[in-house]
Amino acid sequence: MAVLSLRAPGPWQAIQAHLNPFNKQSGPRQHEQGPGEEVPDVTPEEALPELPPGEPEFRCPERVMDLGLSEDHFSRPVGLFLASDVQQLRQAIEECKQVILELPEQSEKQKDAVVRLIHLRLKLQELKDPNEDEPNIRVLLEHRFYKEKSKSVKQTCDKCNAIIWGLIQTWYTCTGCYYRCHSKCLNLISKPCVSSKVSHQAEYELNICPETGLDSQDYRCAECRAPISLRGVPSEARQCDYTGQYYCSHCHWNDLAVIPARVVHNWDFEPRKVSRCSMRYLALMVSRPVLRLREINPLLFSYVEELVEIRKLRQDILLMKPYFITCREAMEARLLLQLQDRQHFVENDEMYSVQDLLDVHAGRLGCSLTEIHTLFAKHIKLDCERCQAKGFVCELCREGDVLFPFDSHTSVCADCSAVFHRDCYYDNSTTCPKCARLSLRKQSLFQEPGPDVEA
Numbered sequence: 001m002a003v004l005s006l007r008a009p010g011p012w013q014a015i016q017a018h019l020n021p022f023n024k025q026s027g028p029r030q031h032e033q034g035p036g037e038e039v040p041d042v043t044p045e046e047a048l049p050e051l052p053p054g055e056p057e058f059r060c061p062e063r064v065m066d067l068g069l070s071e072d073h074f075s076r077p078v079g080l081f082l083a084s085d086v087q088q089l090r091q092a093i094e095e096c097k098q099v100i101l102e103l104p105e106q107s108e109k110q111k112d113a114v115v116r117l118i119h120l121r122l123k124l125q126e127l128k129d130p131n132e133d134e135p136n137i138r139v140l141l142e143h144r145f146y147k148e149k150s151k152s153v154k155q156t157c158d159k160c161n162a163i164i165w166g167l168i169q170t171w172y173t174c175t176g177c178y179y180r181c182h183s184k185c186l187n188l189i190s191k192p193c194v195s196s197k198v199s200h201q202a203e204y205e206l207n208i209c210p211e212t213g214l215d216s217q218d219y220r221c222a223e224c225r226a227p228i229s230l231r232g233v234p235s236e237a238r239q240c241d242y243t244g245q246y247y248c249s250h251c252h253w254n255d256l257a258v259i260p261a262r263v264v265h266n267w268d269f270e271p272r273k274v275s276r277c278s279m280r281y282l283a284l285m286v287s288r289p290v291l292r293l294r295e296i297n298p299l300l301f302s303y304v305e306e307l308v309e310i311r312k313l314r315q316d317i318l319l320m321k322p323y324f325i326t327c328r329e330a331m332e333a334r335l336l337l338q339l340q341d342r343q344h345f346v347e348n349d350e351m352y353s354v355q356d357l358l359d360v361h362a363g364r365l366g367c368s369l370t371e372i373h374t375l376f377a378k379h380i381k382l383d384c385e386r387c388q389a390k391g392f393v394c395e396l397c398r399e400g401d402v403l404f405p406f407d408s409h410t411s412v413c414a415d416c417s418a419v420f421h422r423d424c425y426y427d428n429s430t431t432c433p434k435c436a437r438l439s440l441r442k443q444s445l446f447q448e449p450g451p452d453v454e455a
Contacts, residue, residue, distance in 0.1 A: 089124045093124065143174040172186060221251055222240075265296075287341075289352060306366055338375065394424055397421060411425040413432045415435050
């Protein structure tokens with residue numbers, strides 16, 4: 001039997017190193033020849049060394065195929081926009097702007113056109129760097145995925161449920177719902193971004209765990225439609241306490257969340273297991289004031305004493321708001337920005353968010369709102385002369401200090417907004433003096449002029 005001996009690299013190995021694109025040492029050697037020298041064209045057949053007599057001929061035609069030259073590994077993927085498509089995108093953006101200007105204000109069509117304009121601009125931004133291997137922005141099913149640059153943080157892919165190794169893998173995060181996944185899993189996503197549902201239909205399921213049974217789901221996962229059963233074959237069925245539906249283990253990771261329906265009906269804040277989709281939706285909705293408690297459960301104010309105190313503080317803040325709007329010093333000090341995290345507190349006293357109820361239950365909201373109420377009252381009653389000049393004097397007793405509608409010992413006339421001492425207002429059986437004056441003034445204006453005036 002002939003034995004192949006190890007020899008020094010010959011011309012065949014040099015050609016292989018030249019053709020192999022993954023051999024980094026071949027690059028610098030291409031520039032070692034002099035300026036006047038030319039590199040001869042060598043074919044693999046001409047470069048093969050002659051074997052000595054008696055040595056078996058050993059040729060491997062698959063060596064060239066092993067290099068991967070028969071496949072195109074380095075061209076851009078099919079479907080990416082070229083420069084001409086960039087021009088079309090810019091034209092579509094201008095047309096979309098014109099459509100937005102022509103549509104009626106605050107209409108649903110105009111809102112949809114604005115969403116389309118945002119998607120077009122994000123797509124245009126994605127195409128600005130054609131040399132980028134992985135685009136920084138990907139728009140898919142209303143998700144706005146941004147490529148993450150962190151390499152040390154260990155995350156889990158929401159699609160394949162596998163670990164994301166940032167050092168060797170590219171991964172994306174949706175800026176709307178914080179959905180995380182590998183770059184290879186992007187095209188496998190089938191669930192739209194929950195932030196679009198929050199923007200267009202911001203409301204809670206207020207029935208406690210509205211279960212309808214696995215048969216209504218055809219024994220399939222409510223999200224990915226994979227077969228599931230309570231026996232765990234082929235996959236375990238896990239119930240979401242928010243929607244009442246069943247999910248597979250890939251779509252339900254046993255995450256815990258506070259259920260809004262249990263809060264408003266039972267004042268129950270115990271976290272319960274929810275699906276991944278429900279957890280992201282509840283996280284985005286936690287600060288949105290969409291709960292009108294006096295309509296959903298009016299008895300809750302009788303059961304929870306803290307809610308009564310919060311409602312009174314909110315009503316006082318609404319009475320203070322007109323003072324701040326017309327006060328230059330208050331506008332310069334931006335006092336109303338003390339409530340910028342709870343903007344609905346300066347708009348009405350009825351709407352609550354789940355975060356408000358969580359803070360009430362923890363005792364944080366009452367303390368912070370009392371401090372803000374004290375700060376506002378101090379500005380109006382002590383610090384600002386303009387706001388003090390807008391106070392009231394009780395016209396029933398004409399005694400005491402200057403009164404304000406948010407004082408605890410005052411009452412406000414529902415018709416003319418005049419302020420009186422509470423004891424004076426309820427003890428006096430006559431009508432409001434200011435209302436009587438306004439009534440007489442209206443009668444004098446509508447009286448017919450006398451004969452002397454006509455002459």
